[in-house]
Amino acid sequence: DIQMTQSPSSLSASVGDRVTITCRASQDIRKYVNWYQQKPGKAPKLLISHSSELETGVPSRFIGSGSGTDFTFTITSLQPEDVATYYCLQYEDSVPLTFGGGTKVELK
Amino acid sequence: QVQLVQSGGGVVQPGGSLRLSCEASGFLFSSHGMHWVRQAPGKGLEWVAFIRFDESDHFYADSVKGRFTISRDNSKNTLHLDMNSLRPEDTAVYYCAKDWARLSYVDYWGQGSLVTVSS
Numbered sequence: 478d479i480q481m482t483q484s485p486s487s488l489s490a491s492v493g494d495r496v497t498i499t500c501r502a503s504q505d506i507r508k509y510v511n512w513y514q515q516k517p518g519k520a521p522k523l524l525i526s527h528s529s530e531l532e533t534g535v536p537s538r539f540i541g542s543g544s545g546t547d548f549t550f551t552i553t554s555l556q557p558e559d560v561a562t563y564y565c566l567q568y569e570d571s572v573p574l575t576f577g578g579g580t581k582v583e584l585k
Numbered sequence: 586q587v588q589l590v591q592s593g594g595g596v597v598q599p600g601g602s603l604r605l606s607c608e609a610s611g612f613l614f615s616s617h618g619m620h621w622v623r624q625a626p627g628k629g630l631e632w633v634a635f636i637r638f639d640e641s642d643h644f645y646a647d648s649v650k651g652r653f654t655i656s657r658d659n660s661k662n663t664l665h666l667d668m669n670s671l672r673p674e675d676t677a678v679y680y681c682a683k684d685w686a687r688l689s690y691v692d693y694w695g696q697g698s699l700v701t702v703s704s
Contacts (some may be wrong), residue, residue: 511690513630520680520694521630564630568690572644574620574632 479503479567483577489585496552498563498580503546506569510548512541515579516561524563525550552582560584587611587693589681594698601671605698607664607681615639615659618684620691621666623677633679634666638687649675671702 480503490496500510508528513521523532525541528548538553552559565577593605605621621633634655635644643655654667664681681695 509690515630520697521691522694523692526685526690526692566630566690571684571688571690572635573646574622574635574690576630576632579629 478573479506479570479575481565481567481575481577483565483580485580486578487581487583489583490555491585492555492557494555496555496559496582498550498565500543500548500550500565500577501546502548502567502569504569505545506567508544509567509569510541510543511566511568512539512550513564513566514559514561515564521564555582555584557584587683589683589693589695591679591681591695591698594679594700596701596703597671598704599672599702601702602667602669603671603700605666605668605679605681605700607695609662609664609681609683612683614657614662617686618688619655619657619664620682620684621653621655621664622680622682622691622694623675624680624697625674625677628677631677635684635688636664668700671700673702676700676702 482501510528512525515521524535529541540551542549562579562581564579588610590608620635636655652670656665678697682691683693685692
């Protein structure tokens with residue numbers, strides 16, 4: 478199975494700060510990475526697919542990049558509504574799909 | 586718009602059984618693979634099972650293989666997860682999830698169903 482190592486596990490930042498989360502895959506997964514946002518008590522929501530493709534209606538402050546084994550998710554200017562846990566997902570192997578461990582983003 | 590409305594869940598004793606269901610609307614259900622993903626309390630996301638659009642194949646996480654069965658009824662736009670021989674470590678919120686295509690990634694999620702395995 479492909480392992481996804483996500484870091485940091487949590488972070489605290491101020492409104493307007495640039496926030497960066499990384500995921501490293503255990504093998505080359507080309508660009509088959511998605512990023513999801515999960516707010517407390519809610520289902521995850523897809524923000525970015527295929528490493529960098531923003532889903533319709535998702536604010537442009539969310540940016541994804543990377544290929545191969547190293548991937549980055551950036552919030553260019555943190556907003557209060559961005560407080561959530563973010564997960565990466567690899568789908569180079571769709572069975573099993575594997576998620577990163579999550580990054581909890583809080584406001585300082 | 587895509588909607589996945591889940592039912593089922595609850596409290597069950599270790600060794601017991603439970604069925605989760607998920608009614609889909611807003612897309613052509615019979616053309617998409619479907620997944621179940623779970624999340625233990627305070628933990629991350631864990632993929633559980635997948636069924637192809639035409640029921641021709643099923644896949645399971647090692648942790649549930651032989652105990653859980655995924656099925657679908659394309660005439661009723663409904664997905665099921667039958668869970669047997671439940672263990673305390675199966676306690677989680679279970680999400681029904683739509684595949685973007687035939688076998689790819691999750692793009693939409695149900696609201697979640699809490700399953701608690703406890704005596």
